[in-house]
Structures are given as structure tokens and as C-alpha cells.
Amino acid sequence: MLRSNTCGELRIEDVNKTVTLSGWVQKIRDKGGLIWIDLRDRYGITQLLLEEGRSDANVIEKARQLGREFVIQAKGEVIERVSKNPKIPSGEIEIDLAEINILNASKTPPFTIEDETDGGEELRMKYRYLDLRRNPLMKNLALRNRLSIETRKYLDSQSFFEIETPYLIKSTPEGARDFVVPSRMNEGQFYALPQSPQTFKQLLMVAGYDKYYQLVKCFRDEDLRADRQPEFTQIDCEMAFVEQDDILNTFEGLVKYLFKEVKGVDIEKLPHMTYAEAMQKYGSDKPDIRFGMEFVELNELAQGKGFKVFDESELIVGINAEGCGNYSRKQLDKLTDFVRKPQIGARGLVYVKCNEDGSFKSSVDKFFDQEALKIWAEKLNAKAGDLMLVLSGEADKSRKQLNELRLEMGERLGLRDPKNYKPLWVVDFPLLEWDEDSKRFHAMHHPFTSPKTEDIEMLESHPGSVRANAYDLVINGVEIGGGSIRIHDRSLQKQMFTHLGFSEQEAQDQFGFLMNAFEYGAPPHGGIALGFDRLVALFAGQDSIRDFIAFPKNNSGRDVMIDSPSPIADNQLDELGLKVVK
């Protein structure tokens, strides 16, 4: 080894030891008579010291040739520091340098390798290997490593098998576009990269591997956002001979185990909330239940009083923002602007301030007297000093808009503490979802999800009302994962494909292999997949997953470091039987 110790481990107890460290030069301070070098590696920083007159003149000369990020080997004795630095664990000692070997020189990096860097996003992505040297990123990847190890430990303890499934497959419809790979040996034909190993894990159940998991890359060609990457990692699982509750209990166990082992946090029993309830009370299928502020519907109280906006609305729905009754005109205008932003799209915002003296001041005083507003307040459980905020319009839209406003108010009121974790299961999702563009129903989860037995009879008459045995794990308003009990019966699966608009031929061409497998003893089964990158980011209390992935893509799906995607040579195209249309 080119070192006896790391740059993070030496302490006051090590004084008088002769050690060899290797690492990167973080900083050099040359104060004439004294030279200090901060040497950094993955484990921390140790200060090296040279003193004119006392240290070897050749070593001093070598030190004066060093620049930032040079890779060096440093030998010397651990000594107690005169002025200690309580901010770093090795701050009580330094190394009295006896020897320096330059292992490699370095150009001056394009940005500082410090916790707070001066590098912009694009530059840091281009030099990702330098950005990864920074402490915050190392911490993120260490957390990722910890979580993957603990996940494997837990699943192993529950007798799960980790089995790899192929990356070169055929398209699996999970709602997104596929990335495709041309096949040289089969000209004109393409593989697809898996959006998830869905069909393979179901086939493993047919094969009798009754508890499968995999930490697996999945690929989806979607527009990117802060919490999305074209390739991302899932904790993908499937179990046979189970019902929904068995899966929920097993993965509730995983969630609790991870929080306990990795963060030392005890998580209470996860509540179950139906999709219908989540939409009604929070306007979202991923409710943030760290705080209440539940929706209250006001149609009965607010309609028929001559206020046209309300009278023409399908839904009038409000929340109570506790303690916000003293909001100024300006603050209220800002909230109105917030809900009117095009991304949210409300037409306006009705407010009712509950004054300290028991009276009310509202934006609809013309239509609602004090008595009427008092009844609203009772319904919304608003007290003196509170602020009622009301939206109206089409039901679905108003709920979605109020969800945004609720989250914004929760944020303003400090009710969304990232260190407070409130996971829950959202259950009973609809099986199908109407798609306006294609004018047909799509599977809300995926086409292999089973309908609730008692709802099957509505498949023909009210397809939109059929509920699925499908569930999501939601933590602090973030959808961490989802899954379902699957169809394991060939004829029901065939019927599902028909409902989803597949012709018999299309279903056979795309999923014949799965339906055939169902004829050879498919056990009842179900599973779940958790977004691993999101889970890691959540454990670190952050929204963006990018800094929890070693080499992520930018917003245009590009890797600016290796400059990909990129054109390929004409002969490569020829070999693949592809032509470029110029």
C-alpha cells in the first residue's frame, strides 16, 4: 500500500507515530517560514507541516512545486498541533513532514474542490470526476452504498433471491417510451431496454422462485425533471402465494428496517389510505401527511348565494391555514398569483380571514355575510387568527390546484420538516385511466395488474370505476414506489388486453410468451418496485436525485462528460442496416 493510514483517521492518540499518507493536495499555505498542506482523501483531511530551518530543505523545495489536486505521498511523524481546529476530526494533530513523493501532477481544476464550490452546474457535470471528489457527493454515494447493503441484508433475511434479468429485451409497456437498441445480427430488428423487469419477474414466479428481488437499472425515454433520469435504479421485487397485505407488510418491514438501521429513526405502523380518500382530502395520490390542512368541500354552503363563480363550479373546496389570519393584502395577492401561475392554473383565490375579534373579512363579503362565513369557519374548523383559502371550478382541476396551495402553505408554515418521515400506503388505485389524446383507457399501473374481484363485473359497463389491487408507497409527498397483485389467469389477462385496445394479434405478438406461461401453472403473485435513487435522496432530505447518482444525465438527457448521445460512424450504421436521413 502507498499509505499506512488514511487522511481521516489520525487522532491525538497517534502522536509520535511515523505514518505515510496518500491523497490530493487541497490547499497550500506558504507563510515564509512555515508551510501547511491540507491533504485530502475519501476519509478526510490531514494537515501536513514544514518548517524552514527544521524540515529538510529538499522537501520544502518539493512542497513549493505542488499545486492544488496534485497527488502525493507524504511521510512523517504525527505531532500535536499548536493551534487546533475543532471543525475537523483530525484537527488536533498534524504531520511533521519528512518526505514527499509526487505521485502525479494536476492541472488547476476548473472549480474549487470544497464543500461549497464555485463551479456552475454544467461545468461540474463536464468534470464529474472532480465534482465527485467533493465531500457532499462522497457523503451521498456513501449513503447510497449503505442503503443498498441494508436493503440486500433485509431481503436476504426474508429469503428473497437476487436474480438478474436481461437488459436487451422487447418493449414492456409501462407508459413511457422505450430506448431501443438495433440488432446487427437481426437486421432491421431492435431490442428495447427494460422500463422495468416486470414480465421477467412474473415469469420467475411461474418458475417457482417465489421471492425475487433485484437492484436494477431501468430505462425510460421521458422528458426529464429534477426527480427523473432516463436510467434509474429500482429495488424490484416479486412474491408468489401472497395477497396484497403480505406484500405491504413485507415492504413496510423494509421501510422500517432501513429507517432504523440507516437513520436511527423509528417509524410507526404505516397508515393505509384509499386512492379515493387521498384525492378527496389532499387532491393528490401522493399526499404529504406530515401535516393536516385537509380539504373541506363547501358546495352546500357556498352555492345559491348569488356568487356566479361558485354557482357555476362543480366543486368549491377549501383549506384552513392556521395562524395566517393576519396576512396582509400583499401576502394574499402573492398567494393569488401563486395559484394563477400557468403551471397551477386556477382562475382566482377566495380568502376568508378569521379576525381575532371573531369577525370575518373575506374577498366575497358582497355575497356572504358574517353569519354565512361563520358557518364556513365551523365546517373548516377555523378559529380566530386563521385564514380560509377556497378554490372552485372543475372538481379534478380544483383539487389538484388546492393540493399545490396546501403544499405551499405547509412549506410556509414550516410543516414540511425534511427530518420528519411520514410514510403511508395509498391503496385501491383505479385499474384504468382515460387518456384524452388517444381517446381510450390505459392501465393506470400496468396491464398485468389485477382488478379487484368484486369490481370485475364493471369492466364492461363502468371501466373507469374498476379498482385495482394496486398500491403506492408514499413518503412525505413523494411516490417512492408502487406495485400490484398481478393477473395470473390467461383468460383474464387476455380480457385486459382487449380492454386496453390491443387486438388479439397484437396481444399475442407482444405478450404471447407471458400468456403462454400462464398456462403452465402460474401461482398467484404480486410485487412492488421502489425508486432507489429517490429513496436515497429522501434519506438525505433532498428533492433532486441527480447528486445521488455517480454519473447522471443533464436535463436534455445528455452526459456532457463523455458527450453522449453522439453520432456513430457510417460503417457502424451500415453494419446495423440503418441509414441516416440527412
Ligand code: ASP
Ligand atoms: N414494474 C412496476 C414499476 O416499475 C412495479 C411493479 O408493479 O412491481 O413501476
